[in-house]
Amino acid sequence: MSDRGVEELLRGLAPGVLAGLARRYGQFEACEDATQEALLAALRQWPVEGVPRHPRAWLLTAARRTLIDAWRNEAARRERERRVGATPDSWVSRVAGPGPEEVPGDDDTLVLLFLCCHPALAPEAQIALTLRAVGGLTTAEIAGAFLVPEATMAKRITRAKRTIAASGLRFEPPPADELPARLQAVMAVLYLVFNEGYTATSGPSLHRVHLSAEAIRLARLLHRLRPADGEVAGLLALMLLTDARRPARTRPDGSLVLLEDQDRSRWDATLIGEGLELIANTLGRFPVGAYQVQAAIAAVHDEAPTAEATDWPQILALYDTLDRIAPGPTVTMSRAVAIARVHGPRAGLALLGTLDTDTAAVRSHRLHAVRGHLLELAGDRAQAREAYLRAAQLTASVPEQRHLQLRYAQLSDRR
Template identity: 60%
Template sequence: MEALLRESAPRVLGVLTRRHGRFDECEDAVQEALLAATLAWPADGLPANPVGWLVTVASRRLTDAQRSDAARRRREEADVALPAPGPVPDCDDTLTLLWLCCHPVLTPPAQVALTLRAVGGLTTAEIARGLLVPDATVAQRISRAKARIRASGARFTEPDTDERTARLPAVLGVLYLIFTEGHTASSGAQLARVELSGEAIRLTRALHAALPGEGEVAGLLALMMLTDARRAARTRPDGALVPLDRQDRALWDPAAVAEGTALVEATLATAVPGPYQLQAAIAAVHAEARRAEDTDWRQILGLYELLAALAPGPMVTLNRIVAVAEVRGPEIGLLQLDAAADDPALARHHRLDAVRAHLLDRAGRHDEARVHYRRAAERTLSLPERRYLLERALG
């Protein structure tokens, strides 16, 4: 049911916004309809038309919002029966909704947070973990973003060419974060949430079809395909995490690898390299190696140096340091990690301790490594990651 609601939410919001305008009120109504579904469907069973059910309930919530509190309570009490599904258009408004959430009246952080909520269906807590910011900050960004869109009078229509160019970086950032949360869930018992990564790939593929000449759109799609190609090899049958260097590469999806590699080669030959193209190129280098020990780490380090200059960030820093350690030795990597640890965005993140433990292990300092594996395990909210880190601490 959770997957169905997550998949249905953007479509329901698109239908309501197209019919009624008032994006902010429609988004609130959709959230209430989703809550109503979580209460009604387990007891009454799934409706024959779930999207129609949600559209009907959300539409009623929009009407109820105009009434007094007492009238609203009476109406909600009368809503215990399953409502008849309303007509739902065949068109998919998800991309239009994506462009609206990345409206230029919003700051980039607000664009990302709102789109992850409205289009990606992520909760406030999930968005906060993905952005490495407090929950309250995300909630405030979403609330202010909806108010700004309403005040701007923005229309629910496809943007023109100039508008698309201005909004594209935010759209790509949103799709990247949705995919990342799906590929490695920030919390919970499952390592991956395929419904999120699959939706991110679907939207990016649609965006690439609409904008075939945009190198960064192609680069992002390539990065997703090359990363998702490893999904079957990332966990053992019991759900435990398998790191990249220990994966059975025969389980990697050759069709996804071929598609991603072809996209990388085509876009690097014709477009100015951007952050997503560089990340895709790094993933392609990993894909080219038949064995982990065959990986061309010097080429990967060179690509990370370019990426760090073009789009610096805490995760880029950690990944570059891993590449440095592979090329120049773990002790050099540890020295650079000490300098990076001053970054507030990394100070409490479990990956800082995980990378430190990995480098200490490679340097033969196993007792120190165990301390940091345990500390990383305590800080992660992902159960598969915690299990893996604890196994390394005991090993």
């Protein structure tokens, strides 16, 4: 297996390994450190020696040895071994004690997700820590998603891990009375992980399939856990209806294909069918939430046989609803596109202009990319070129950067 293949395999295995260690031994921060050491060892050995027959068990064994070594070093320094070694339920006895290596089940990662989203953590720390521990994103990638400096995000993640350690939180499912309050943070995290997989914020590829697949898997587990929750169903439907378009989003060379130019015969009909059924069985039965509305918007796109047949007035009405229940810069940008399709590009540009005082939005490449698109529709090629160029300078995604540079070049050629 190539180095890249090994790296992708390890990214997929890492959350389950960390979950298994945390479930068995506690000490979240120590388990994460041990997991990282095991991953580094695998990166050194597997490309040379080959991937082991049971890669997850290999990682668990390597991580467990790191935990034992860490404990022994600490014991020697503080003479803790004599004082705590006889305690039956101590972390030491559980780490060093005999027993076969355990392979974490499907629910372990979900329990890890709820642990990272514990109310003892601030909402931004919940999301950041989960993207790190469950999603496998680097600190730089998470910082890019939050539009903050990498150093700021590193401190945020460190504080979150220390809070977990200081609070003595155990690796176990949340009590039933705490579950509803934890769901909002969990769903927000899963949607961020899905989006990072569907449109990577950085790197040479548009997609990071293992992330979107893991987010969908966890959303299915959540739906199984909460079948009567309309927003959980809406989130799963939104992911399925969106991910169904992935096969048509790139050309063989990896370049980006816009929604309006995609070959819809390549969309995954099975995922679309599942998503449509979910949202049809949800809307009207439960209080309307943001994920349900977004899933309904995705459904309108997916049901259109051609781009020209898209029901933009219905999409605009849905975005109007979304703007009332969950306003924000991303909703405003998408709503501006819908307004442009219904009322003309100048109307969309007027709404987009309301974001020019939003510092985070201005730093995002998407605002400038949307502005470039609407200016191009309005026939203002000079300003459209400037917007596309600015967007290309701000994104760290190579496919998006190349697409924006291409739009810039094409408008230059028409001068």
